[in-house]
Amino acid sequence: MEYLTVHSPILIVAVPLLAAFITPLISKLGYKVRDTFNVSLLSFATFLVAILAIDIYANGTRIYTLGASVPELAIPENYMVPVRIMFQVDGISIFMGLTITVVALAALIYSLQFVKNETGQDRFYSLFMLLYVGMIGLVFTGDLFNLFVFLEILSIAGAGLASYRVNMADAVEGGFKYIVISAVSALLVLFAIGILYGQYNLLSIAALANTMQFNTLDMIALAMLAIAFVMKLAGVPLHMWAPDTYAVAPAGITPMIYMSSAASMYALYRVTFTLYGGQFDTTAIGWVVIILGMLSMFIGVMMAIHQTDIKRLMAYHAISQSGYMLLGVGVGLAVLTDPVALANYGRDAMNGGIFHIINNALYKGMLFLTAEAIFFRIGTRDLNKMGGLGHNMKWTTIFFIIGALAISGIPPFNGFASKLLIYESVLRFNPLLSVIAMFVSLVTLASFTKVFYSAFTGPEMPAYKEVREVPRSMIIGMGIMVACIIFFSIFPGLVVDTIVAPATDALIDQAGYINGVMGAAP
Amino acid sequence: MSVLTYGYAVWSPIIWLVALLVLAVIALYFRSRGQKRYKKGTAQTDIFLSGIQVPPAEERHIPAHNIYWGFFEALKGFYSTMMRPHTGIINDYILWLVAIIALTILVLVMVM
Numbered sequence: 191m192e193y194l195t196v197h198s199p200i201l202i203v204a205v206p207l208l209a210a211f212i213t214p215l216i217s218k219l220g221y222k223v224r225d226t227f228n229v230s231l232l233s234f235a236t237f238l239v240a241i242l243a244i245d246i247y248a249n250g251t252r253i254y255t256l257g258a259s260v261p262e263l264a265i266p267e268n269y270m271v272p273v274r275i276m277f278q279v280d281g282i283s284i285f286m287g288l289t290i291t292v293v294a295l296a297a298l299i300y301s302l303q304f305v306k307n308e309t310g311q312d313r314f315y316s317l318f319m320l321l322y323v324g325m326i327g328l329v330f331t332g333d334l335f336n337l338f339v340f341l342e343i344l345s346i347a348g349a350g351l352a353s354y355r356v357n358m359a360d361a362v363e364g365g366f367k368y369i370v371i372s373a374v375s376a377l378l379v380l381f382a383i384g385i386l387y388g389q390y391n392l393l394s395i396a397a398l399a400n401t402m403q404f405n406t407l408d409m410i411a412l413a414m415l416a417i418a419f420v421m422k423l424a425g426v427p428l429h430m431w432a433p434d435t436y437a438v439a440p441a442g443i444t445p446m447i448y449m450s451s452a453a454s455m456y457a458l459y460r461v462t463f464t465l466y467g468g469q470f471d472t473t474a475i476g477w478v479v480i481i482l483g484m485l486s487m488f489i490g491v492m493m494a495i496h497q498t499d500i501k502r503l504m505a506y507h508a509i510s511q512s513g514y515m516l517l518g519v520g521v522g523l524a525v526l527t528d529p530v531a532l533a534n535y536g537r538d539a540m541n542g543g544i545f546h547i548i549n550n551a552l553y554k555g556m557l558f559l560t561a562e563a564i565f566f567r568i569g570t571r572d573l574n575k576m577g578g579l580g581h582n583m584k585w586t587t588i589f590f591i592i593g594a595l596a597i598s599g600i601p602p603f604n605g606f607a608s609k610l611l612i613y614e615s616v617l618r619f620n621p622l623l624s625v626i627a628m629f630v631s632l633v634t635l636a637s638f639t640k641v642f643y644s645a646f647t648g649p650e651m652p653a654y655k656e657v658r659e660v661p662r663s664m665i666i667g668m669g670i671m672v673a674c675i676i677f678f679s680i681f682p683g684l685v686v687d688t689i690v691a692p693a694t695d696a697l698i699d700q701a702g703y704i705n706g707v708m709g710a711a712p
Numbered sequence: 713m714s715v716l717t718y719g720y721a722v723w724s725p726i727i728w729l730v731a732l733l734v735l736a737v738i739a740l741y742f743r744s745r746g747q748k749r750y751k752k753g754t755a756q757t758d759i760f761l762s763g764i765q766v767p768p769a770e771e772r773h774i775p776a777h778n779i780y781w782g783f784f785e786a787l788k789g790f791y792s793t794m795m796r797p798h799t800g801i802i803n804d805y806i807l808w809l810v811a812i813i814a815l816t817i818l819v820l821v822m823v824m
Contacts, residue, residue, distance in 0.1 A: 367802050374809065409823075413816045421809060428812065430798055430805050493794060496784065498776045538718045573776030578769065602725035602732070611718050618719070636780065644776040649769035680725055682716040 198242040199254035199277040210319035214312040239291045251280040251706040264707040272394040278332030281696030286329040289548045300667025301442035321347035325453045333393045334383045345372030352439040364438035371431045378418035382411040396707035404469035422454035426485040436505035441562030445555030467700035476524025487513030487630045495637040500561045511550045518543020518612045535615040540694040542611030549604045553596040556671035560590045563660045573644040580646035582657045598635035607682035
């Protein structure tokens, strides 16, 4: 177990990567062997993430240096700075790792039946694993260049998967838009990394943070990184690609592409809090993040309620919910240098924003799965053509109700817990922001009431008389997410104390992140 | 363990669940005291529209684009402004990016 714990950061990346490349060979033995193989390897990765999480919550940040005599040796002998490829997994990294892994496992199990009758399944599963590798690598990495590499991996895999259903023109278009947006973002990131490397001759995030002088070029690099990550996380006004891509991606892939956006949000936080932490006017930049969050919330929800395509509606809600995360963490950033405000409400705001990441991943992911369950059975995403599905798709209806109440912030669900943290703390920072956030929740509820009425209630339609519930693996996939939602709803305090608060502490404690690497000199 | 503390207040979902359970029990009790001669699948459960013939199911269900009509009608100006940037054309999305980069450069120049 000690061996697994020490090597877990690299194994969590290597095992799914192995699965990605071996899947086409394994599938020669039959689709059941391939599916069992993929689910087993991802389950093993889940187990590794769990033991790494236990280790980090007990012992603090874990560093894994590739090629070092000892994995924890960040700086080689006769060197003053880290030069090797390094994973540095702290509280926020492992929080994102847990979120990504739970969603990936549920999405993979859901996809087993969903793509069963499609062609090119080998490529589907290979790209799925690569997408997972990209996301996990991005949140675990300790150096900027690998951040770029994993960003590219997840972007290319995501684009391939978004356009998987090549027989549908809008799927190919959605995938194309995603790759263009991703390529442009990645180039901006690479250029910013080039600026920083050219100045400091460093790629390690900790070493750069230690050396950062925040001159003009650094400011330009920060702006480029921020714009790139805001575009990838679909923040307003760079959000327009998201509904086009989320709506057309196959069932299990939409939650994964949404998690790619969440991983980009993590990258934005890593850059602002860790890489550039304390170098800039945190109040000003915090307000920029807050305004970004408010715009995303408001415009996202107002566009969502207008939609009649169920997945486009949910995609706009994903943009809106990202606004809550940006609002919470933005308030924390704005009061970062004020210890009293940080203690009074800043930490709670960040706890709320970060708690909202995992809550939203669960209920938003599940809502996307319910939308695709409907598409799987009736072949349309148009709400105008739906009705009375609650008569025949009882499990999907129940899961939808739970997801809709959770996303609307209705007690006692987990969405209420994270939104309450955000409302209460943001109220003390600026009451108007809290009022707007509550209004957005109201409109969210109205929007999902519209979806519930249109799709599930009403008389049984003659066209859908023969519609049955979706296959078992799809129910299990949704069930995994519902189980997590219910657990998080009943034990919000436990979740916040165990996994959210350490993530907040990791973001706030820039010195700890730096010392984790620079303090490990031979 | 289930309690979420923030600032000066506390949120306990267990209390909410207990309250919901009590309300559910009360509601079920009222339901159990209802009309026992009610039979599903008979004329008792048919829709009655003052003697008018009931339209088919497809015509009874309000389509999604009609829901919240008043809300959208009142905000027609807002939505016509909002819809304009959402063209669906990737070139326009990249133009938005260029505009944001230009705005950021302007702000940086002013700050410096």
